[in-house]
Amino acid sequence: MSTIASLRVGESGIVLENCLDKIPLKLLEMGCLPGAEVELIQIAPLNDPLYICINGSHLAIRKETAQEINITKNE
Secondary structure, eight states, X not given: OEEGGGOOTTOEEEEOGGGGGGSOHHHHHTTOOTTOXXXXXXXXXXXXXXXXXXXXXXXXXXXXXXXXXXXEEOO
């Protein structure tokens, strides 16, 4: 199963519902909900944090959190 952390810069995917309990409330409030499209914009120099675009909002999230959010990659 793919996660946000497994994306390469420019790749995108759809957040899956099976990880809803692992997504922090703050991210849920910002639109990181099941069915939302997420795109990896940039990775910080030390590979943490990850800069993502989700539903038009740009967010920086820790790699540890990104590894918990399951996605289906877009092709």
